[in-house]
Amino acid sequence: MKAMTIPATGEPSVLTLAELDQPTPGDHDLLIEVHASGLNPVDTKLRSGKFRAPVTFPLVPGFDVSGRVVGIGPEVTRFRPGDAVFASPPLFKPAAHAEYVLVDERLAARKPECLSHVEAAAIPLALLTAWELLYDMAHVSEGQTVLIHAAAGGVGHFAVQLAKARGCVVLGTASSDESFALLDTLGVDHTINYKSEDVEARVMQITEGQGCDAVFDLVGAEVFKASIPLVATRGCLGTIVGIPADAELNPLFLKSASLHAEFMGSTAMNGGTPAHQGGILKQAKAMVEAGTLKPHVSQTFPLEDLAAAHELQASGTATGKLVIKLRD
Amino acid sequence: MKAMTIPATGEPSVLTLAELDQPTPGDHDLLIEVHASGLNPVDTKLRSGKFRAPVTFPLVPGFDVSGRVVGIGPEVTRFRPGDAVFASPPLFKPAAHAEYVLVDERLAARKPECLSHVEAAAIPLALLTAWELLYDMAHVSEGQTVLIHAAAGGVGHFAVQLAKARGCVVLGTASSDESFALLDTLGVDHTINYKSEDVEARVMQITEGQGCDAVFDLVGAEVFKASIPLVATRGCLGTIVGIPADAELNPLFLKSASLHAEFMGSTAMNGGTPAHQGGILKQAKAMVEAGTLKPHVSQTFPLEDLAAAHELQASGTATGKLVIKLRD
Numbered sequence: 160m161k162a163m164t165i166p167a168t169g170e171p172s173v174l175t176l177a178e179l180d181q182p183t184p185g186d187h188d189l190l191i192e193v194h195a196s197g198l199n200p201v202d203t204k205l206r207s208g209k210f211r212a213p214v215t216f217p218l219v220p221g222f223d224v225s226g227r228v229v230g231i232g233p234e235v236t237r238f239r240p241g242d243a244v245f246a247s248p249p250l251f252k253p254a255a256h257a258e259y260v261l262v263d264e265r266l267a268a269r270k271p272e273c274l275s276h277v278e279a280a281a282i283p284l285a286l287l288t289a290w291e292l293l294y295d296m297a298h299v300s301e302g303q304t305v306l307i308h309a310a311a312g313g314v315g316h317f318a319v320q321l322a323k324a325r326g327c328v329v330l331g332t333a334s335s336d337e338s339f340a341l342l343d344t345l346g347v348d349h350t351i352n353y354k355s356e357d358v359e360a361r362v363m364q365i366t367e368g369q370g371c372d373a374v375f376d377l378v379g380a381e382v383f384k385a386s387i388p389l390v391a392t393r394g395c396l397g398t399i400v401g402i403p404a405d406a407e408l409n410p411l412f413l414k415s416a417s418l419h420a421e422f423m424g425s426t427a428m429n430g431g432t433p434a435h436q437g438g439i440l441k442q443a444k445a446m447v448e449a450g451t452l453k454p455h456v457s458q459t460f461p462l463e464d465l466a467a468a469h470e471l472q473a474s475g476t477a478t479g480k481l482v483i484k485l486r487d
Numbered sequence: 488m489k490a491m492t493i494p495a496t497g498e499p500s501v502l503t504l505a506e507l508d509q510p511t512p513g514d515h516d517l518l519i520e521v522h523a524s525g526l527n528p529v530d531t532k533l534r535s536g537k538f539r540a541p542v543t544f545p546l547v548p549g550f551d552v553s554g555r556v557v558g559i560g561p562e563v564t565r566f567r568p569g570d571a572v573f574a575s576p577p578l579f580k581p582a583a584h585a586e587y588v589l590v591d592e593r594l595a596a597r598k599p600e601c602l603s604h605v606e607a608a609a610i611p612l613a614l615l616t617a618w619e620l621l622y623d624m625a626h627v628s629e630g631q632t633v634l635i636h637a638a639a640g641g642v643g644h645f646a647v648q649l650a651k652a653r654g655c656v657v658l659g660t661a662s663s664d665e666s667f668a669l670l671d672t673l674g675v676d677h678t679i680n681y682k683s684e685d686v687e688a689r690v691m692q693i694t695e696g697q698g699c700d701a702v703f704d705l706v707g708a709e710v711f712k713a714s715i716p717l718v719a720t721r722g723c724l725g726t727i728v729g730i731p732a733d734a735e736l737n738p739l740f741l742k743s744a745s746l747h748a749e750f751m752g753s754t755a756m757n758g759g760t761p762a763h764q765g766g767i768l769k770q771a772k773a774m775v776e777a778g779t780l781k782p783h784v785s786q787t788f789p790l791e792d793l794a795a796a797h798e799l800q801a802s803g804t805a806t807g808k809l810v811i812k813l814r815d
Binding site: 419 | 623720721732744747748749753759
């Protein structure tokens with residue numbers, strides 16, 4: 160089968176089209192014919208060597224898949240060949256920028272029928288990240304004020320929709336006209352241009368000096384540090400990037416605040432049960448079909464152009480998601 | 488009225504018995520005749536200068552009270568003179584190591600009838616701390632494994648009972664025979680002697696290598712840092728002391744873990760609504776009356792011996808709570 164591989168860390172040009180053996184399903188695996196596979200920051204971090212955990216090269220990236228089941232392991236009970244499914248293939252195994260990928264059936268869910276494979280492939284990793292952060296960790300609830308940095312990004316645009324679905328008042332930062340247009344469509348209550356406005360002043364004006372019940376930093380580093388004063392007493396700060404070593408966290412203690420450090424790959428990395436994430440995707444499918452969740456794909460690429468997709472992903476300028484399309 | 492005051496930071500000997508004016512209730516205040524008032528680490532931190540937020544001296548410490556309402560402000564609706572109440576008087580105002588104290592009615596709850604004033608005065612600040620940390624922030628739930636450091640201490644023995652009430656499997660550390668006897672009474676599932684045992688090895692053996700769903704550091708500094716490896720994937724670490732500046736928090740991110748920094752004075756410090764804490768005490772009263780929550784008072788002192796109580800509190804060797812008794 161054809162697969163794009165990262166033979167070693169480097170620039171996007173290191174990405175190499177290779178011919179690999181089609182994999183054989185393990186006991187609980189689905190063999191999925193890949194129709195589309197999304198891109199995420201983890202792809203460019205693995206390629207550039209900025210990923211925080213040890214990995215072995217060469218590797219096949221692509222941690223979102225939507226496709227069709229064409230083979231199953233002997234213990235598989237929930238899916239049959241022919242089923243259309245979507246999932247986030249685990250880190251540390253050959254992933255979905257390839258013609259075929261193996262995914263444990265417990266990680267997978269049926270594809271929402273109203274979505275194309277390209278749209279469904281935009282969901283898994285970013286939605287799981289937003290869901291685990293906002294629902295499992297921060298428990299966002301009705302009436303809370305929620306600030307989402309980079310609200311029009313891959314994780315951001317799902318975070319906005321999850322917060323709105325729970326009845327939160329959502330503040331979102333962005334900078335491009337295209338991003339603000341998306342945020343308007345998603346019903347963000349207050350948009351803030353982080354390039355031209357004083358974010359802290361706007362947040363304090365909107366929240367009448369209280370700060371936000373939840374602040375989600377989807378950018379990292381200086382944005383994390385600048386987020387600390389924006390958290391309300393008994394509020395929380397969430398990150399999907401990590402906690403900067405030089406961040407002064409004592410102000411969070413004096414506000415009795417929580418810090419949530421979400422890494423959706425932690426379960427796979429630490430040998431945890433995959434059923435939790437499969438269950439989230441099943442709930443996401445229901446939200447999509449109910450019209451309360453919709454992925455935004457800003458651009459698709461053929462598998463052979465993965466390097467161009469990496470360039471755009473790494474630029475941080477794309478709204479929503481970039482998706483590799485292999486088949487209709 | 489008589490009151491013990493801290494005229495300036497220093498040794499326990501700085502504590503001074505003074506004659507102060509009886510205070511006059513503001514709109515929402517109860518004037519409480521103090522029957523008993525508990526001691527907490529915040530008292531010794533204020534006195535020794537180790538408190539993290541700015542305070543003004545002289546001050547009257549004592550942030551737990553059980554007593555009788557003898558006067559009310561014009562806006563008070565829920566209590567009448569004669570009512571027996573308990574509460575945690577707010578930081579940054581004259582507190583309860585005195586014959587009378589003012590408390591906003593929204594912070595107060597009716598004293599559990601089955602408890603003496605001494606027992607009721609052992610509850611507020613420590614119970615509120617444990618409740619906010621375990622229930623509001625960590626959302627401990629049935630079947631979770633919960634490790635509580637210093638489980639026989641003031642906050643610890645309430646944390647144990649709150650975790651047990653939610654159906655958690657509780658691991659508790661302690662070192663003295665008296666502490667282990669208390670932990671047995673409270674139904675701790677696994678006790679660990681942190682002086683004679685390898686805490687990490689015991690925790691990993693008990694949890695089959697997974698770590699605990701929630702680890703509560705009620706000690707600080709080195710105990711905080713040693714707690715990080717004990718947290719399970721998607722678990723949490725809670726502190727009531729603060730986050731050491733030199734703690735390496737990245738392992739929490741790779742486990743997708745949360746960090747909860749509880750400071751029960753944050754609401755008072757930041758001008759938040761007092762009704763939340765009054766509501767918790769009302770629920771605590773119901774648990775006491777249902778037999779699922781019981782304060783442990785290891786020693787009482789007369790007001791004049793507050794310095795001796797401070798010495799014992801600061802030693803860290805007392806189990807449960809120390810209480811100043813002013814009246815029967």
